[in-house]
Every structure is written in C-alpha cells, then in structure tokens.
Amino acid sequence: MAHRTRKLHIGKSKRLDELSRSSADLWNEICTWYWRWVDRQDHWTSKGQMQKWCVNGHDDFQAHSAQAVNDQFYDAINSWHKNNRKGNPPRNRSKRWNKICWKKSAIKMRDDGVLRLSCGRGNDPVLIDWPVDKKPVYAEIGWAGDGYEIRATYEVETEDRTTGDEIAGIDLGEKHLAAAATEDDSFLLNGGELRALRKYQNQTKAKLQRKISRKERGSKRWKRLVRTKNKQLNHLDNKITDLLHKLSRKLIEMLLERGVSTVVIGELKGIRDSVDYGSRMNQRLHQWAH
Structure with missing residues (x-):
C-alpha cells in the first residue's frame, strides 16, 4: 500500500x-x-x-x-x-x-x-x-x-513495475535536477523550466511587495494588492509543484526503461546551513527542491 x-x-x-x-x-x-x-x-x-x-x-x-x-x-x-x-x-x-x-x-x-x-x-x-x-x-x-x-x-494499491536488477546512483543538482548513472548508461534531467518559473516567481513577489510597501497598511489598496500577491504566488506555487511531480515521474520512467530496481541518492540534509555563496546563490539554494 x-x-x-x-x-x-x-x-x-x-x-x-x-x-x-x-x-x-x-x-x-x-x-x-x-x-x-x-x-x-x-x-x-x-x-x-x-x-x-x-x-x-x-x-x-x-x-x-x-x-x-x-x-x-x-x-x-x-x-x-x-x-x-x-x-x-x-x-x-x-x-x-x-x-x-x-x-x-x-x-x-x-x-x-x-x-x-x-x-x-x-x-x-x-x-x-x-x-x-x-x-x-x-x-x-x-x-x-x-x-x-x-x-x-x-x-x-502499488504495482511493482521493475523489470531488472540494475542499480542507479543519482546526484541531485540545482541546475540539472538529477544526474543518473547505471553501470552501462547515464543521463541528465534538465531543470531549466523549473529555474525559469522560480525566477519569475521571485520577480513577481519583489514587484508586488514594492507596490505594497508604498501603500498605507490596512488601506483598501493595500489589502487589494496583498490579495493579488497571495493569489499570484499561490498560482505559481501550484505550477512549480505540478512541474516537480511531472519531472519526478519522468525520471522514474527513464529508470524503469533501463531496468533499474534500486536507487541510491546522497544525503543533502542541512546543506543550506553550511554554505554562504552570496545573496543570489543563497536564494537559489534555498529554493532548491532537493
């Protein structure tokens, strides 16, 4: 189950x-x-x-x-x-x-x-x-x-769709979402579309936040802008979540085509806490869907 x-x-x-x-x-x-x-x-x-x-x-x-x-x-x-x-x-x-x-x-x-x-x-x-x-x-x-x-x-109900006993190692990345390698093959899962969505989300958030900051807090215009900001960011969050699901399914399908039944992924817990590459790169790492 x-x-x-x-x-x-x-x-x-x-x-x-x-x-x-x-x-x-x-x-x-x-x-x-x-x-x-x-x-x-x-x-x-x-x-x-x-x-x-x-x-x-x-x-x-x-x-x-x-x-x-x-x-x-x-x-x-x-x-x-x-x-x-x-x-x-x-x-x-x-x-x-x-x-x-x-x-x-x-x-x-x-x-x-x-x-x-x-x-x-x-x-x-x-x-x-x-x-x-x-x-x-x-x-x-x-x-x-x-x-x-x-x-x-x-x-x-779950269905076992594995057809082989291959082992794949996967290296997760911020630019290329996944680099997968088996004993005989390797491939990349490109994250360009996801990065573009993230960039547009950040620009939209910054643009609306600047407009909000210029209005009197609690005014009708301020409330309208806050609602607009929440609605647009929620819409973009849903698009990003949907894209992540599609990309992860695509990765699984590519692994199944190669007869992979076991996947090994590195432990990335806490990676955001241990590095400081400046504000722009830190923002990208913070939004990294690892």
Whole structure:
C-alpha cells in the first residue's frame, strides 16, 4: 500500500472561518502557556502535559483536530531544537487563522461520495464533495490564496513495475535536477523550466511587495494588492509543484526503461546551513527542491 494526496479547492466558507479561528485560538493558547513556563520556570513542557492542560476538553471542534494543533506546535518546536535553535522559534501567539486537521476516525464517506468531517459532539460536520472513490485516512483544510482547499491523503494499491536488477546512483543538482548513472548508461534531467518559473516567481513577489510597501497598511489598496500577491504566488506555487511531480515521474520512467530496481541518492540534509555563496546563490539554494 502507498499513500496519495489530493488537493481540492473549496472556496470561502463562514463555517470554515469559525473552525480556522478556533484552531488559531488553541494554537495561541498552547504557545502562550508553553513560553510562559519556559520564561518563568525554565521548564520545557512536554506534548503529553500540554495535551492534558490545554487540549483535552476543547469542545469547539473534534478531539483529534484539537490534538493535531498540539502536534503542529510541537513539530515546529522539535524542528527548531533539531536545528540547534537556529532561526526564529514558534513564538507567534497572535495567529488569526490556522489549518484544521482530521484523522481517520473523524472521517466518514457517504454513499453519494460526500466526505463527512466530524467537528465534535453537538457541532455540525463539514461536508465536502469528494471526487475520489476512496476514503481518506487524513485530511486538512487550510487557506490557499483565494479560498480554502482540502488536502486529503488516501491509500492506493502499488504495482511493482521493475523489470531488472540494475542499480542507479543519482546526484541531485540545482541546475540539472538529477544526474543518473547505471553501470552501462547515464543521463541528465534538465531543470531549466523549473529555474525559469522560480525566477519569475521571485520577480513577481519583489514587484508586488514594492507596490505594497508604498501603500498605507490596512488601506483598501493595500489589502487589494496583498490579495493579488497571495493569489499570484499561490498560482505559481501550484505550477512549480505540478512541474516537480511531472519531472519526478519522468525520471522514474527513464529508470524503469533501463531496468533499474534500486536507487541510491546522497544525503543533502542541512546543506543550506553550511554554505554562504552570496545573496543570489543563497536564494537559489534555498529554493532548491532537493
């Protein structure tokens, strides 16, 4: 069994606004108490302790959704600790919105293809028209530029398509996305189109940010420009994600054609933290989809 994630645009919804605000309120409560104990008592509160004190009994939405907010916060804390406390820790206590998550037990699929996402006893569920005939094992709903979108993960059957026992080594790069080599052959996966999209994304972001900075914060024109910026950047993010999926599929197909069943890839974790090539090259490395 493998897992596949599908995104589906929902649009605007007052019900989802309420749930998103409740999720943000819980995040703010967890964050406030966590850092209050750190600052006053030098005590790093565990996830289990926070679960008992702040999360259990939260009746605005389903219990597992409340637990997921706690998981989000501690994932961010653990990531900060693993990076030797570099960068800014998750101390934002004034979130207005936060994504809502549902685990398998809170998800039901009706016969008419509608997902029923539980919001706890006494609360109306969220109903989503679902175009896939498989029930998700996990779902989350968050804001995506111009409306909400659901990101749901479901199980799919896997098929072994390997026809040989070749081994391929792959070197990932920023200019050429992958250089693959077997015992008898080698080839490159060009990343020119991806680099062009990244460059256009950076130019668009900088252009709109300059316009925003010249407007009074909170004005109608400022809000309109912020919405435009978010919408355009979200559109470009989707194009980049789609291109990455297509390129990775192309790479897999090329390996299967050569009878490859095993792939060896170098470990690149932390590579962005160990080099400094100047602002332009650092930006390219930061956006490197390794």
